[in-house]
Amino acid sequence: MRRFEDLIRKRQACDLYRDYSTRTGVMGAEIEIEGRTYLNFSSNDYLGLAGDPRIADAAISAIQRYGIGSGSAHLIVGHTDEHQRLEQELAQWLGTERALLFSTGYMANMGIINALIEPKGHVFEDALNHASLLDGGLLSRGRMIRWPHRDIEALRQLMQGCDPSRSLIVTDGVFSMDGDTAPLKALAELARETQTLLMIDDAHGIGVLGAQGRGCVEQAGLTFHDVPIIMGTLGKAFGVFGAFVAGSDTLIDFLVQRARTYIYTTAPPPALAAAARAALRLVVEESWRRDHLMSLIKYFRHNATALGLALGASETPIQPLLCGDSRRALMISRQLAQQGIWVTPIRPPTVPEGSARLRISLSAAHQKEHIDQLLSALSQCLRVDESVQTDKPRQQE
Numbered sequence: 001m002r003r004f005e006d007l008i009r010k011r012q013a014c015d016l017y018r019d020y021s022t023r024t025g026v027m028g029a030e031i032e033i034e035g036r037t038y039l040n041f042s043s044n045d046y047l048g049l050a051g052d053p054r055i056a057d058a059a060i061s062a063i064q065r066y067g068i069g070s071g072s073a074h075l076i077v078g079h080t081d082e083h084q085r086l087e088q089e090l091a092q093w094l095g096t097e098r099a100l101l102f103s104t105g106y107m108a109n110m111g112i113i114n115a116l117i118e119p120k121g122h123v124f125e126d127a128l129n130h131a132s133l134l135d136g137g138l139l140s141r142g143r144m145i146r147w148p149h150r151d152i153e154a155l156r157q158l159m160q161g162c163d164p165s166r167s168l169i170v171t172d173g174v175f176s177m178d179g180d181t182a183p184l185k186a187l188a189e190l191a192r193e194t195q196t197l198l199m200i201d202d203a204h205g206i207g208v209l210g211a212q213g214r215g216c217v218e219q220a221g222l223t224f225h226d227v228p229i230i231m232g233t234l235g236k237a238f239g240v241f242g243a244f245v246a247g248s249d250t251l252i253d254f255l256v257q258r259a260r261t262y263i264y265t266t267a268p269p270p271a272l273a274a275a276a277r278a279a280l281r282l283v284v285e286e287s288w289r290r291d292h293l294m295s296l297i298k299y300f301r302h303n304a305t306a307l308g309l310a311l312g313a314s315e316t317p318i319q320p321l322l323c324g325d326s327r328r329a330l331m332i333s334r335q336l337a338q339q340g341i342w343v344t345p346i347r348p349p350t351v352p353e354g355s356a357r358l359r360i361s362l363s364a365a366h367q368k369e370h371i372d373q374l375l376s377a378l379s380q381c382l383r384v385d386e387s388v389q390t391d392k393p394r395q396q397e
């Protein structure tokens with residue numbers, strides 16, 4: 001146990017110790033944690049659907065029809081008509097030939113990359129890609145090469161001499177800790193020029209970006225012909241759980257043969273598929289959620305900038321507030337909690353050394369008044385700790 005204790009103590013000593021709190025009740029703009037109510041700026045529930053009673057009802061009614069367990073893997077007898085319909089509806093919505101469900105986004109990424117990359121192949125990844133994409137690259141039989149964040153020219157250089165027919169370019173659509181988006185048009189252009197397969201992980205874009213909420217691909221004016229592998233999750237904007245990959249018939253057929261995290265695992269409960277179908281209907285029909293969210297993002301950025309806050313270059317619901325060192329991020333987060341506002345600090349190794357931050361995430365469940373409360377609490381905290389402001393000289397770290 002000594003070696004475990006050492007790591008734990010080391011993390012505690014440099015403010016990198018991770019812990020979790022226990023929430024009670026439903027997800028929403030307000031959450032209850034250990035007996036106290038907080039304004040919630042920490043979820044990925046971008047459209048405010050996680051607590052929607054219509055989605056819960058769809059799940060309840062499916063449980064009454066199917067029971068809870070799927071009973072086996074998809075390829076045995078676990079694949080029900082609810083799973084099947086969800087896959088068809090997702091593909092139709094995204095304009096792809098087919099879609100395939102995975103239990104989680106993490107598993108989807110691991111499974112897709114491993115299935116596609118042969119020995120001697122190369123997986124090219126943006127340096128700030130999600131951990132699940134990086135793990136997929138590391139565990140694949142090929143070599144993973146990371147390109148500097150959003151730098152297409154650097155990627156082009158790195159690709160020289162690699163066999164494109166064995167390679168894969170992978171990027172987050174929206175970067176999960178920074179909220180900025182991939183230069184998808186340029187990536188698609190490079191992929192087309194070099195005849196390399198391109199994959200997007202649109203965990204934070206699906207449901208949120210694009211006029212119809214179809215994500216980064218729609219927002220960039222592209223289709224699955226440009227981005228042949230589109231991975232999305234159902235646990236963020238959809239407010240449910242699970243993930244999918246969408247693309248051509250052949251791609252999906254291939255993944256069914258080869259993706260180990262699809263093949264060797266129990267299919268999700270049919271009720272989850274039923275819930276995701278209900279969520280998809282709301283994502284499509286209630287476009288006011290996206291409109292409202294976008295106006296909240298503008299409102300937040302406008303007023304935060306006026307306060308001199310160090311925001312990143314993000315037009316998405318993920319709005320990081322850079323703090324620099326971990327202690328400062330932790331301290332501000334605690335002060336906000338004392339004022340009834342929950343914003344999770346994100347520290348290394350999740351983000352690079354020296355870039356600890358508060359990851360503020362906005363949701364269609366918020367009202368303008370909630371943003372006002374957040375901003376006023378932030379400006380109070382910053383009066384205590386002025387070094388988070390951009391227009392003041394940064395302290396030596």
Ligand SMILES: *Cc1c(COP(=O)(O)O)cnc(C)c1O
Binds near residue numbers: 104109176204233242
């Ligand atoms: C959350 C996330 C995942 C993992 O999805 P889960 O369904 O939560 O496992 C994958 N990629 C990105 C970019 C994410 O933000």
